[in-house]
Amino acid sequence: MIEWSAFLIVFLASLVSACLLVTLFAVGLRLSDGGAPWRRPASVTAFVLCGLVVAFGIYLIVPVLHG
Numbered sequence: 057m058i059e060w061s062a063f064l065i066v067f068l069a070s071l072v073s074a075c076l077l078v079t080l081f082a083v084g085l086r087l088s089d090g091g092a093p094w095r096r097p098a099s100v101t102a103f104v105l106c107g108l109v110v111a112f113g114i115y116l117i118v119p120v121l122h123g
Contacts, residue, residue, distance in 0.1 A: 073113065080106040 084102030087095045115121050 073109065077106060077109050080109065 080102050084099045084106060087099035087102060090096075
């Protein structure tokens with residue numbers, strides 16, 4: 057039998073993480089085209105956070121990485 061509550065939790069976690077990833081990437085792109093000196097480090101920070109979210113997702117999926 058399918059545990060619908062677990063399915064719903066996985067669906068919501070995937071949806072929230074995908075929205076976070078897309079938002080961080082869009083913010084990084086938006087900040088990278090500016091002329092103000094503070095925008096370049098902010099865009100790099102957004103891209104680094106984007107990479108960290110992806111790395112954490114890979115860590116959660118691959119059981120060998122759990123040690």
